[in-house]
Amino acid sequence: MFKHFFAWMLASSLVLSVHAQNGYDLWLNYYPVQATAQKEYSNLLSSIQLDDTNPTQRIILREFEIAVRKMLNQSIVQQSNASIQLKKEGHSSLANLPAEGYILSHHYHKKKPVVTIYANDDAGLLYGSFRLLKELQTGGYRSQEKDIIDYPSIQYRVLNHWDNLDRSVERGYAGISLWNWHTLPDIIEPRYIDYARANASIGINTVALTNVNANALVLTPQYLEKVKALADALRPYNIRVVLTARFSAPIEIGGLKTADPLEPAVQDWWKKKTAEIYEYVPDFAGYLVKANSEGQPGPQDYQRTHADGANLLAAAVAPFNGIVMWRAFVYSNETPEDRFKQAYNEFKPLDGSFAENVLVQVKNGPIDFQPREPFHPLFGAMPKTPLMMEFQLTQEYLGMATHAAYLAPMYKEVLEMPTYRPDANATVARIVTGEQDKHTLSAIAGVANIGNDVNWTGHPLSQANWYAYGRLAWNPQLSSEEIIEEWIDQTYLLSQEATDILAGLLLNSREVLFKYMTPLGLHHIMGWSHHFGPAPWIDNMHRADWTSVYYHKADSTGIGFDRTASGSNALAQYAQEIQQLYGDKNTIDENFLLWFHRVNWEFKLKNGKTVWENLCFRYEEGVQEMQQLLNDFLSIQNEFGKEEGKHIEQLLRLQLKEAQWWRDACLAYFQSKNQRPWPSGFTPPPHNVDYYKEIQAKLKFVPGI
Template sequence: MKKRFYTLIILFTILGIVQAENGYDLWLRYKKIDNKILLQSYQNKNGNILFPAVSESMNAAKKELTLGLEGLLGLELKETSNVENNTLIVGTVESSNIISKLSFADEIIFLDKDGYIIRSATYQGKAITVIAAKTDIGVIYGVFHYLRLMQTHQSLDKIAIKEEPKLQYRVLNHWDNLNGTIERGYAGYSLWDWERLPMYKDPRLIDYARANASVGINGAILNNVNANAKSLRTEWLVKASGLATAFRPYGIRVYLTARFSAPKELGGLPTADPANPRVRQWWKDKVAEIYSLIPDFGGFILKANSEGQPGPQDYGRTHADGANMIGEALEPYGGVVFWRAFVYHNERHIDRVTNGYNEFKPLDGKFNKNVFVQPKNGPIDFQPREPFHPLFGQMPNTPLAIEFQITQENLGHSGHLVYLGALFEETLQSDTYANGKGSTISNVLQNYKKTHGISGIAGVSNIGTDINWTGHLFGQANWHAFGRLAWNPDLSSKKMSEEWVRMTFSNDVDVIKPIQKMMLMSREAVVNYEMPLGLNHIMNYDTHNGPEPWHDDPVWTAYDYHKITKDSIGVNRTKNGSDAVGQYHEPLCNKFNNLETCPETLLLWFHRLSWNYKLSSGKTLWNGIVDHYYEGVDQVRQMQVIWNSLEKRIDQERFEHIKALMKIQESEAVWWRDACLLFFQSYSGMPIPAEYEQPKYSLEYYKRIPFPYDWDNTLFFNKK
């Protein structure tokens, strides 16, 4: 038996078979470095460690450093009390007598509370490396950065790194329900085991906190924005306190979604009117109870007077009235309010794109200092491509927190490889021209810290109970990208994608380049096969997965989003239409308004055009739409070819996982392409060029299938 075992080991070594992985470790894979020169260099730098740790956070940082050094370098943490050459010293000015004596000690003291320094230095003639911070949480961030340098094979010689977050509140918004489900199943099932909290804390919660801290995320909103009032009941607050305890050592504060009508539903009051003294007192008492259980509670997010949710407008009050009532209750404890600007009217004569601006712009300057107004990145609803929300740059007297969606609600859910770093970057680097050229959304968000004392960003989480956390392994890259951009909104998607590939798969350039190529083309691919040239909101009404440009009922119709007729398609949002262009600063207003200057990527968002309109390519609008849909499918197929070429370079388990999902993505890209083009063709009457592969099924077939379970073997639909 023993001989057989060793034979297998030798055989695996000869064949070069890569050890299987399931993706659980995310980008925190501390696999031993196989570059001998680098390995020796790193080992020399970490031969002796001086790391006094007395707090929970310091112990967490020390545990992480131990885990990293053991995995990456094969070193046990060798602590010393004496400074020798190549000693790594970790701590704060308060925790380390040596750090307090360094020449840059004052620089450490004046860091942001989350900031840190990693620096090569000398102490008593000895060469040392220092990871130092103002606070224990800063030390955690510094340790993760230090390990990341080794994970990505960067030099540790002559390091001079100073990092401070550019945004203060960096929050994940979990759309988790109290029954364990997640909104529409975007991210599987909830990590929060409410039934066993607070007594039992799944060890996975610690790994969740580690992963967030490693990219700088410092907050978690625990429950769905479509809130259930009972999340504020005492028994549920006790459960939430268990999560707060698990996350606290890693600097992550918990937040809750509050239901505006909670004083009626839980408190038995006849009203939730923010002008009512009893209502205001109810919120103050509830907030006091929360802080007695969770001393570092972060605050609330509210979805109010949107999609049927209760709010202050039910009582003739404004969004500011409602937000300020809750902000005042939180203010003595340092809590904040994220008041969502996602509001619209289900009225056919009103362009939904304009609602958020029209409701919130007049309220600029009327919100409490601890209240964020939180618009989504675009004015519709997390579409594959939208122009940025016009409120950015238009509310100088109110701090805004941008809301991105990490989960892929309208981008194939967790079945499609869509790297959202490109979408995040596109939005953050969009110029609002609020104060002239260079007023990017990134700069606008960062400036709120100077002008209002707070700055923030939120991302709707894609994390669930899948063993790899995000369902699709590449969904991890979107979690990673959001966190890195929350810390520094000016990072590039290209840089972040390379970092993630190095930490998740390999530092081999022959692996990095092809995977990075897939990632960087994937967002444009989904735009092409779903909603090109500014088309939007034509997904399935119920599931938000798959096409349904034909949806039409008295409550909601896709026709308001494409305005299709036999002559034309697109929505007129110019000065002669709904004037959505007028909500942007110049020169954007005229740029979007003018057909000659409007980017073709947003053409049908702002303009209604005939099928024969000539694009910059010289092709008609119809042929341009057709080309984009086919290009999207071709791009997915290119991604498949690239991935399949990596079979011997990626461990089999993760390789097969992605390969299978890529097959699903191809079939669903074809589904989008054929269903949309057949629908558009039924109006345009124009042909799909013969050189393209023709749709396999009829439009009626696509209209009847809610989801393409198994197209080739289905017994449920007539394939006419």
């Protein structure tokens, strides 16, 4: 059951701020507490003991002041022997507590509750403070509990912003970029601070400010002074900045004629440029690099390897304890090999060749952030190299900001998969945390879904993905259910029944989307370039793997991509146990059937129906289940603020409309290829495939390209 310590009553609407009505406050609403908890909370939150000359402890004080005012309509004062204490000594477990960890110690003094937050560093005190406030908001606070000891499982917990210097956002669906480069460094907008608060509350400690399709200008003094201003604002919240490094920067802004990583002049240029960055930002975390992918420059332009390129930058940041995050999302413009295989083929031979401060950043799946993918075969294949996960929060292939899709179940599906290298204990999560291969360096990245929309993420329910990513980056063992419970309890003021309904809606949302978009393992059948809407007919782009037909290969005889030994043999990149899991079309999880197998339209699935029949009814199930999600929300809509409730309703109605579009367009196309009769009892699409092609062709101004 969900825990609620907050009043649910009509009068509560009088104390809700305007921001709480429009989603600006995210999960930091700090709703008024129930009358039954008010006395205990009032005593606990009456005073605080900390060092307000310390920048981080000063913002801790500010956060408590905000929370206490909103939760109790009272103030909190500083004094010695206070009811809340921040300490870096005095607890026996501190000696073994990792960096950024904390201890919450609950006890009584003269019959009044006292909580001491212990940590070895200011970051731990910050995270412990947010943990206490979360416990108070969600009803998890218990004054007589044993000590709570918590610390992050992953060292660098990164938000990757694909933001450009002109404030456009690649794959951004929530407005323009947060970063107003024009007014920096002179103006630090309050929104930057609220962004930092939100990240700190869920443990995100690193931010890549700019797009992986990098612009070298961000490394020039003109922009470095702007980066410094942002870094200074974020630093008290334990957030360090990363910059995306364009590999050709020595040519574009350095005046060199080459960017060859083995050229001494290039090495010297990067060392000097990096030292310059550290003069502006002393705690600069390091570089994020996309190289030799989708036309980006890289070391292969000079017949060098990815390790050569990464090690060039690693040597430059090493004196400052910086890191390099080198993306493995690569595929050649010339190689006709199955795109599924190319990252593995390029990076697996380089295992052990990277400098010790390099992490290879690997997307969760081998293609590109599809609604469902098998885990990337590189996980488990490079034991000598720290591998970091790259998830996508922004819904590039999942309906953008018009579709509700709670992604924690997808993240968990990947993290919990065993790689079987060497055994079933070697899960993707254990590889990412470094535990499996005893790496001391660990990181995880999430491509941000944040813009300057008032509610940050465009779709109000998409805030849950930002929250869930941060929580799983801190602790990959958390469940999707407990995360959504936390988020709802902090974000909305709902009855228990409404909370349960909203949680169920969100927990089912991604699976519903999968059914009406890409059932049975279909993938990459979205609109070209913008990736919006159905377009399984795309067949005429300048590279085969930018078309839809490359991935589904539907014709009159069958459908699916054969990645077994009789096809591209991509399965061979996995351990034998995974090959067995996916290799038999008769026993495979049918959600991955068409990922790994090409089958005849008459091939029968486990329910006794053919692939064609199942495809039709899976699409139909997706639409019907989307209708149910809408109905579920309508049943609780009156518990939301009028404007936000209406906004969510409109979005869900649009999602239902687009789910029907997906169903009709895809099935009209596939039926045009197989010429099979429609299954008995199934309602065919109302138009032929040409009608749906025309709809897609008119989508000229889709955001986020």
